[in-house]
Amino acid sequence: MTTAILQAGHPAGPDAHRPSPAEELVRAFADHGHTHFTGVPCSLLKGVFKVLEGPATELTEGLRYLSAPREDSAIGVATGLAVSGAKPVVLMQNSGLGYSLNVLTSLNLIYDVHVPLVVSWRGHDGNDAVEHDIIGRELTNLLDVFDLRWTLFDPADPYASVERCLAKGEGGPSDGRRGTPVLIVKQGV
Amino acid sequence: MLGIQEAIVETARKFPSSLYVSTCGFITRDLYNTADRPENFYLVGSMGMAAPVGLGVALAQPEKQVVVLDGDGSFAMNLSVLPMIAEHSPNLVHMVLDNGVHESTGGQRPVRIGDPAGLALAAGYAAAYTVDSAEDLRDVVPADGPTLVHVRCAPRGAHAGKRVEWTPQQIVARFNERAAA
Numbered sequence: 078m079t080t081a082i083l084q085a086g087h088p089a090g091p092d093a094h095r096p097s098p099a100e101e102l103v104r105a106f107a108d109h110g111h112t113h114f115t116g117v118p119c120s121l122l123k124g125v126f127k128v129l130e131g132p133a134t135e136l137t138e139g140l141r142y143l144s145a146p147r148e149d150s151a152i153g154v155a156t157g158l159a160v161s162g163a164k165p166v167v168l169m170q171n172s173g174l175g176y177s178l179n180v181l182t183s184l185n186l187i188y189d190v191h192v193p194l195v196v197s198w199r200g201h202d203g204n205d206a207v208e209h210d211i212i213g214r215e216l217t218n219l220l221d222v223f224d225l226r227w228t229l230f231d232p233a234d235p236y237a238s239v240e241r242c243l244a245k246g247e248g249g250p251s252d253g254r255r256g257t258p259v260l261i262v263k264q265g266v
Numbered sequence: 267m268l269g270i271q272e273a274i275v276e277t278a279r280k281f282p283s284s285l286y287v288s289t290c291g292f293i294t295r296d297l298y299n300t301a302d303r304p305e306n307f308y309l310v311g312s313m314g315m316a317a318p319v320g321l322g323v324a325l326a327q328p329e330k331q332v333v334v335l336d337g338d339g340s341f342a343m344n345l346s347v348l349p350m351i352a353e354h355s356p357n358l359v360h361m362v363l364d365n366g367v368h369e370s371t372g373g374q375r376p377v378r379i380g381d382p383a384g385l386a387l388a389a390g391y392a393a394a395y396t397v398d399s400a401e402d403l404r405d406v407v408p409a410d411g412p413t414l415v416h417v418r419c420a421p422r423g424a425h426a427g428k429r430v431e432w433t434p435q436q437i438v439a440r441f442n443e444r445a446a447a
Contacts, residue, residue: 157322
């Protein structure tokens with residue numbers, strides 16, 4: 078009954094649902110052929126995980142989410158997918174980059190298998206829980222050291238943010254070089 | 267007791283048309299020197315990643331069988347991936363070539379896993395075997411779902427063969443051509 082009342086109050090229709098930034102982010106990857114998402118959650122990315130783990134919708138049809146125990150394993154799975162013809166995306170908190178450095182530097186960057194990473198930025202202004210202070214301060218430096226080509230996610234324009242990120246990774250007009258594209262999410266989506 | 271190279275030769279004979287992912291160090295070199303094929307994805311680094319990479323391959327190509335060649339040290343390094351593999355029920359044979367030493371780095375002692383087969387079953391693998399002869403290895407029947415084969419091996423004794431001469435980019439290109447075909 079509650080459901081019926083709620084539905085009566087908010088009739089579904091073409092204009093009833095405006096896509097959230099998380100939905101637009103997922104749609105942008107899907108429109109660029111990405112089929113598999115894997116990773117380890119972060120509260121800043123919970124909207125994305127909700128889309129991927131939630132009931133099947135028109136948006137998530139044909140997409141698969143694979144929960145991983147650790148970020149490096151997620152990148153390992155994504156690498157296996159990528160070298161076998163699928164297009165994966167890896168989601169993680171910036172704390173997971175530490176785990177991931179071995180697989181990124183001794184596999185992805187060496188073999189030129191560049192899977193896009195969506196990385197949340199906890200501790201970006203030094204105002205977060207203490208465990209995020211150092212990685213938050215050094216995140217972009219760390220990415221720069223290993224030439225992981227980052228793009229800041231713009232919640233006002235999620236679709237274009239993903240496109241900018243992928244263009245960098247796929248040898249876009251910026252400098253013609255390939256690299257592992259990283260989309261940094263600062264505010265929660 | 268089998269030697270690791272012998273176990274790899276037996277495995278390649280048993281699953282001749284599968285896609286292979288081999289862990290770094292001597293196991294990759296053994297596979298390369300005994301049965302080099304475009305269907306082999308050689309890891310030359312990233313220890314612990316053979317099983318997750320194999321899972322990714324199996325999920326991208328569900329019609330094909332994937333064989334992962336792990337060592338006891340690299341298996342111990344990434345036990346947390348076992349439940350992830352089990353959850354997706356891929357057509358994957360996970361070989362754990364166990365000679366009780368980190369042989370590639372000079373024979374140091376790895377963490378001992380009492381019962382890898384039991385661990386795999388507890389994680390949700392469809393089947394698991396422990397074998398210590400070529401005959402028993404030949405008798406293994408993969409289940410419908412991930413199957414772990416713990417092979418008790420003798421220390422190598424002989425030096426591993428030459429390093430993989432394909433560049434990482436060549437490994438990816440030729441594997442991709444066969445895997446995605």
